[in-house]
Amino acid sequence: MVSVHEIWKMLQEVKDPEIPVLSVIDLGIVRDVQLTPLSKPHPASPPSLREKEKGNESNLGEGEGVRITITPTYSGCPAMDVISMDIRLKLIEKGYRNVKIQQQLSPAWTTDWMSEEGKKKLKEYGIAPPNPKQQFCKEEIFMEEAVQCPRCNSHRTKLISQFASTACKSMYRCLDCIETFDYFKCH
């Protein structure tokens, strides 16, 4: 009998494929973990063709099940499919074959859900962590956000591009140490 707490701990080993220092827990994309009771296949209703095809959606009758709810960072983030698969693989590795992963869109993910630990790890990795959303996330045009350089800690930095190597980052240059760096933009 496993506790929900242990599953959360296992999920800390699942990393973001694009930013391998961050776990899915650090990112704040895991919204819920639930244990589902023993499920038995229903002989009266054979799985539909779709379930058979997808195969991984429901592994009925394999003992206690785990249901994990995740929320995407950005609608089109290609890492989400990989993350779902990595969560499944991690739990299989730990002996849980009956895993259901569902996606929940609302409330929409925000960088405020990123853990403090996650922000620290991001900075050490060379990516400026997101500023708190309330103070900085604005829609006004030509707004310059004060982003701290993750290398020399200077606030004298300049936006180069609102979009960078992935949808969740923008690109800055530090005017003191002259390095360019990624900024995990507040969202």
Add this chain to the structure above:
Amino acid sequence: MSETNNKSLNLCSPTGGQGAFAYTLHLADNALILGQRNAEWCGHGPVLEQDIAITNISLDLIGQARNFYQYAVTLYNNFNAEEKEVVDHLLPRLWKTYDRELQEDDLAFLRDEHQYLNLLITELPKGDWAQTILRQFFFSAFQFYQYQQLQKSTDEQLAAIAEKSLKETSYHLRWSSEWVIRLGDGTEESNSRINNALNELWMFTGELFQNAGFECGDYATDVSNLKEAWNKKVEEVFVEATIPSPSQDGEGQGVRWFQSGGKEGRHTEHLGYLITEMQYLQRVYPNATW
């Protein structure tokens, strides 16, 4: 054509869900077609940063389209036979030969041109950078107000997708507004290009605010109500960009007549070429996965 027209007008049946199905397709098609169009810039952007920006916007749009298509599929697969019949003209013929439940890719990759319900402005060629920018600005401003309202939809899933997408759309709006200003208030060359783009695109903006038959239930946003906020936003950015404001009543630079038909499946010649390329793989290798 008139038959398609009548059918889509008859779709309004808020309780039955068929109207919501067509509406969801419309929202998905807007995002998919513009996403596909913008993706043509991949590797061709004017500078690397902006190449990445426009393709990131594509990615967001295609992600939004997927959320809508997935929901449309859920709606359809839960319909009874009679309800399925009402929306039958919107479903791909090829899929009907597959003998399996509907999937999101079937809707994106197997429908024919007249079954797409996207706004005409999303399918127009990418043109030069000014045309791409101005189209994105017009569309993002529209989508921003539409999603803002859609968050109040009685349909919880549509409201959730709107809430999620709105955050990305506000980035698109900010980025495209800044570029309209940069081009308008830039050099003589950039200014003349953005004005040419305006002449090309303005006649396609009327359709944004015309409700189609499927936009009638509480699940949908009344687009005619968005016009005022949209005009205000355009005006605001155009003043800053030193672009003469087109009027809507035929005075000054504006046009008297607006194009429409996309939401009823009547498209410009450009859509056919776009979907030919986009659908190639699924047409030639049905059910291919990777």
